[in-house]
Amino acid sequence: SQTIHQWPATLVQPVGSPLSLECTVEGTSNPNLYWYRQAAGRGLQLLFYSVGIGQISSEVPQNLSASRPQDRQFILSSKKLLLSDSGFYLCAWNRQRNTEAFFGQGTRLTVV
Amino acid sequence: QKEVEQDPGPLSVPEGAIVSLNCTYSNSAFQYFMWYRQYSRKGPELLMYTYSSGNKEDGRFTAQVDKSSKYISLFIRDSQPSDSATYLCALLNSGGSNYKLTFGKGTLLTVNP
Numbered sequence: 001s002q003t004i005h006q007w008p009a010t011l012v013q014p015v016g017s018p019l020s021l022e023c024t025v026e027g028t029s030n031p032n033l034y035w036y037r038q039a040a041g042r043g044l045q046l047l048f049y050s051v052g053i054g055q056i057s058s059e060v061p062q063n064l065s066a067s068r069p070q071d072r073q074f075i076l077s078s079k080k081l082l083l084s085d086s087g088f089y090l091c092a093w094n095r096q097r098n099t100e101a102f103f104g105q106g107t108r109l110t111v112v
Numbered sequence: 113q114k115e116v117e118q119d120p121g122p123l124s125v126p127e128g129a130i131v132s133l134n135c136t137y138s139n140s141a142f143q144y145f146m147w148y149r150q151y152s153r154k155g156p157e158l159l160m161y162t163y164s165s166g167n168k169e170d171g172r173f174t175a176q177v178d179k180s181s182k183y184i185s186l187f188i189r190d191s192q193p194s195d196s197a198t199y200l201c202a203l204l205n206s207g208g209s210n211y212k213l214t215f216g217k218g219t220l221l222t223v224n225p
Contacts, residue, residue, distance in 0.1 A: 006155075049212055090155050100161045101158075105155045
């Protein structure tokens with residue numbers, strides 16, 4: 001069976017510090033991978049998606065970047081965090097473009 | 113007009129009630145429709161997935177899609193306190209290179225014992 005791992009579960013970081021959130025998928029190959037941010041009252045906002053190694057599409061301009069160094073690894077990064085980067089970050093995957101997506105358990109990031 | 117509209121609630125019902133959750137959408141290119149359930153501080157989990165107009169039933173849950181009206185619903189029968197969560201509709205475009213799901217804002221449901 002397929003599983004998705006996302007860590008850490010919670011993170012408190014000072015303004016201006018770097019960020020690295022990691023997501024890995026097991027039990028499948030060549031998944032589509034996604035990073036979402038969920039803010040209170042605003043639903044799920046797609047940040048990045050990737051259809052293959054090294055292929056990253058950005059949905060919104062922001063202080064974040066994403067990388068896919070391996071087939072089943074997706075990393076969300078920032079060089080300098082802003083207060084507005086606080087939120088609940090979710091990684092997700094699906095096999096093909098027309099099938100349901102499965103989510104990790106999320107990382108709650110608080111920038112102080 | 114936003115692509116997907118969903119009433120955020122909150123919605124509070126007594127145990128055993130029938131719950132109706134709804135989303136409307138504006139883009140007729142959406143062809144795949146999903147409902148996710150999200151417990152507090154957890155990632156969303158897929159509840160229902162449907163492609164065509166009509167009803168799809170799974171236990172106490174029924175997903176309904178009306179493509180002509182661009183309206184989707186999730187019905188929960190005999191609601192239980194364990195159903196208390198945020199419910200998100202999600203829609204997927206079938207064509208081109210658009211792989212992303214578009215989510216509603218979610219409806220917070222509380223089922224009171």
